Amino acid sequence: MDEDRRAELMAPDSTNFSSSMTDSGSHCKDFDQYFLHVSLLPAVFIILLLSLVERRKKIFAFERRFMPPCLSGRFGVVVPVDFLSTLENRWSYAFAFGAVAHHMVNLIIDGSSPLPFTLPPPLKIFMYMVAAVKVGVACIPLFACFSTPHHLLGGVLGLLYSLYWFSLEVYELRWCSDSSVSKGSLRDYLLAKEWLLDVPHLACFGFLVCRFGFLIVEDILIRLKKRIKQEEVNKAQYKYVQRLLQRPADRSVEKSWFQKNVYEWDPYFQFPTRIISTVVLCFFCLYLVMLIEQVASSFTIDLLHEVQDFTFLNQTLSKHLNYFKYTWYVSSACASFSSVVHISSVLVYYRRHIKSMWAGEKIYLPRNYKPSPTVSLGGSLKYPGYQIAFTVWGYLLVHFAMFVGGLVFVYTVISPIELFGFQRWLNDLFIVLANFLVVLAVMALQRMFLHMFFLQDKNSPTDEDKPLALNNRKAFHNVNYFLFFFNTILGLMSCVMRLLKSAGVGLMLLPRIERAIMPQGFENFDKSYCTWLGMIITDHHHSNPVLVCFCHLLIKHTPWRVGVYESLHQESEFPAKERARARWLLMYTLVRNPKLILLRKQAKQNRKDTEFAFAWAVSHTS
Numbered sequence: 001m002d003e004d005r006r007a008e009l010m011a012p013d014s015t016n017f018s019s020s021m022t023d024s025g026s027h028c029k030d031f032d033q034y035f036l037h038v039s040l041l042p043a044v045f046i047i048l049l050l051s052l053v054e055r056r057k058k059i060f061a062f063e064r065r066f067m068p069p070c071l072s073g074r075f076g077v078v079v080p081v082d083f084l085s086t087l088e089n090r091w092s093y094a095f096a097f098g099a100v101a102h103h104m105v106n107l108i109i110d111g112s113s114p115l116p117f118t119l120p121p122p123l124k125i126f127m128y129m130v131a132a133v134k135v136g137v138a139c140i141p142l143f144a145c146f147s148t149p150h151h152l153l154g155g156v157l158g159l160l161y162s163l164y165w166f167s168l169e170v171y172e173l174r175w176c177s178d179s180s181v182s183k184g185s186l187r188d189y190l191l192a193k194e195w196l197l198d199v200p201h202l203a204c205f206g207f208l209v210c211r212f213g214f215l216i217v218e219d220i221l222i223r224l225k226k227r228i229k230q231e232e233v234n235k236a237q238y239k240y241v242q243r244l245l246q247r248p249a250d251r252s253v254e255k256s257w258f259q260k261n262v263y264e265w266d267p268y269f270q271f272p273t274r275i276i277s278t279v280v281l282c283f284f285c286l287y288l289v290m291l292i293e294q295v296a297s298s299f300t301i302d303l304l305h306e307v308q309d310f311t312f313l314n315q316t317l318s319k320h321l322n323y324f325k326y327t328w329y330v331s332s333a334c335a336s337f338s339s340v341v342h343i344s345s346v347l348v349y350y351r352r353h354i355k356s357m358w359a360g361e362k363i364y365l366p367r368n369y370k371p372s373p374t375v376s377l378g379g380s381l382k383y384p385g386y387q388i389a390f391t392v393w394g395y396l397l398v399h400f401a402m403f404v405g406g407l408v409f410v411y412t413v414i415s416p417i418e419l420f421g422f423q424r425w426l427n428d429l430f431i432v433l434a435n436f437l438v439v440l441a442v443m444a445l446q447r448m449f450l451h452m453f454f455l456q457d458k459n460s461p462t463d464e465d466k467p468l469a470l471n472n473r474k475a476f477h478n479v480n481y482f483l484f485f486f487n488t489i490l491g492l493m494s495c496v497m498r499l500l501k502s503a504g505v506g507l508m509l510l511p512r513i514e515r516a517i518m519p520q521g522f523e524n525f526d527k528s529y530c531t532w533l534g535m536i537i538t539d540h541h542h543s544n545p546v547l548v549c550f551c552h553l554l555i556k557h558t559p560w561r562v563g564v565y566e567s568l569h570q571e572s573e574f575p576a577k578e579r580a581r582a583r584w585l586l587m588y589t590l591v592r593n594p595k596l597i598l599l600r601k602q603a604k605q606n607r608k609d610t611e612f613a614f615a616w617a618v619s620h621t622s
Contacts, residue, residue: 035168036103039138042164046141046157050148051075080143083274083380084542087236089146090273092211094280096146099165099204100139101284102197142208146215152223155215162212166205173198196291200284237545240268244546263348272543274535275350278384282343282391289392290336293399301325323415327406335399342511343391349514350536357540364536366516366523371534376541379534386513386531394511401507439493446483454479 054076081093142165145158173195255264304321353364371379416425454476456469470476506517513528523529590597 035172036134036138039165040134042161043138043141046161047078047137047144049157050078050144050150050154053150053153054078054148078140078144079147080140081147081273081277083272084538085548086147086273087270089211090271090276091280092146092208093143093273094277095204095207095211096139096142097277098280098284099162099201099208100135100142101281102201103135103139145212151215151219155212155219159209159212159216162205162208166202166209169198169202169205173202197288200287236268236270237549240545241549243268266351269351269355271347271350272539274380274384275347278387279343279346281384281388282346283340285388285392286336286339286343286395289395290332293396294332297328323407323410327410328403331399331402331406334402335395338398338508339391339395339511342394345512346387346514353514353536354539354543357536358544358546365533366520369523369533371530371537375530376534376537379531380538382531383535386528390511390513390528397510398507439490442486443490449479 052074055074056076141157141161145154145161148154301321304317356362356364413425416428451466453472454470455466456471458466509515509517514532516523516526516529518526518529
């Protein structure tokens with residue numbers, strides 16, 4: 001009895017253990033919510049601090065009267081990401097998006113309300129809007145620390161904040177992996193593979209930590225005058241304009257096959273932040289969807305294997321299960337390769353289209369396509385989300401279509417050959433395709449007879465083809481009459497083939513929003529293609545290297561930049577003194593240029609007095 005009592009005391013309490021595991025599992029499930037709520041306070045503090053060091057160009061009168069000079073013009077607007085014009089930290093922004101996308105996806109899939117009360121179902125969209133704002137506020141320091149002109153402060157704050165997120169992510173991965181108890185469900189099967197889901201955004205956080213550390217070291221070296229600060233204007237834009245002004249080479253450089261057909265690297269062209277971030281997020285989302293799909297399929301296959309052990313048709317079920325399993329994996333590999341090609345083609349077609357727009361060529365735009373500025377700017381806003389969504393849905397639909405096509409191939413080719421042999425399958429295939437082969441032969445004979453008997457001879461032996469001139473007209477009219485009825489049957493088969501080809505091409509081009517699926521004249525019905533065109537037009541108007549370089553040179557050589565009139569705008573002067581100086585300059589300008597009096601606002605309101613004033617001014621200046 002003493003030994004039994006001692007064993008009971010030494011044994012752990014199963015009830016307490018299971019309850020603790022249940023509590024830890026529930027906390028693990030809500031860890032993302034707690035993590036985002038805790039991150040809001042330091043995120044708001046970082047935003048306010050960056051806004052404090054940011055100076056506004058416009059200073060209001062009440063700031064000069066009631067605020068101390070050190071706070072005058074402070075608390076400027078913090079811009080997280082500039083998608084239109086900036087070319088700095090492009091990969092940093094892309095990896096920052098990759099690091100925070102995991103939390104947004106989890107928040108949408110979880111569906112838990114961020115509000116302390118429950119909204120009615122018709123107003124549930126506001127819950128998702130609040131959730132999106134919460135995630136945006138929590139993630140904004142990772143972007144604002146890159147965009148701030150104060151690199152040292154942004155680097156330190158970004159390093160601390162990214163280390164804080166990285167440590168919590170690692171802690172969540174370790175804690176949830178220890179607290180999850182396998183119960184045989186799909187959720188537990190996914191939790192066992194959760195570390196594969198966390199690898200991409202953990203790698204993104206590692207990149208951000210290294211990048212913020214590099215910014216700190218670089219700014220310190222600049223302050224110690226051991227490194228020269230880079231110019232404000234990107235050098236690639238200057239090089240691009242200089243190459244346009246150069247005389248073209250007499251001999252063209254011979255290009256390789258890869259440069260002609262796939263991609264040719266241009267050292268003077270840089271992709272904007274929007275395109276880089278979109279491509280990185282497309283790869284991230286594609287990896288996430290593929291991993292979830294493969295984990296779910298592995299769980300289903302294991303479940304089917306367990307069901308197979310309890311049936312008496314083990315061999316038959318095993319055979320068909322292997323067909324489905326191998327077809328699924330092969331189609332998944334083909335669909336993923338197709339998606340990777342589609343994502344990579346975004347870079348190729350963007351550079352091709354935008355460079356043609358810079359050159360003044362609009363060959364890639366539809367005929368008579370004149371979008372409004374609102375539509376173009378809206379396309380620039382909607383493009384990243386559209387591209388990511390079309391990439392994910394394109395992979396899923398293409399995978400399903402390839403899977404169905406693979407099963408058709410297996411049960412019409414592989415299985416009959418395995419059962420009856422290749423010769424019998426070939427005979428059955430010839431019987432099925434006999435009529436189709438006859439139709440193809442008749443069509444080939446039509447083309448051959450047209451070429452041989454109903455076209456005149458070549459005008460010159462060097463011509464590639466015969467001219468479009470009829471020969472043997474009476475025979476041609478008879479053949480045309482009798483084939484009129486037979487071509488009706490061919491038209492039916494051609495209609496079916498056209499439908500299948502259109503469905504196949506439309507399905508394969510679903511992720512390619514840079515191409516219009518609709519036929520010519522109906523491109524406006526393809527809203528995704530219009531989104532791409534609007535984004536291209538917006539980038540053309542805001543990032544043209546010739547225009548950007550001209551504006552920067554104009555600003556650089558303006559008298560305000562040189563400092564001729566710098567003494568006229570001192571912040572320490574009083575408003576009354578500035579007002580008196582402005583009125584004196586106005587009076588002096590009008591005396592020297594009397595005709596400007598008629599262009600003033602008062603001149604339009606009181607025309608009679610203005611005419612007397614103008615006459616007086618002309619008489620006294622003459």
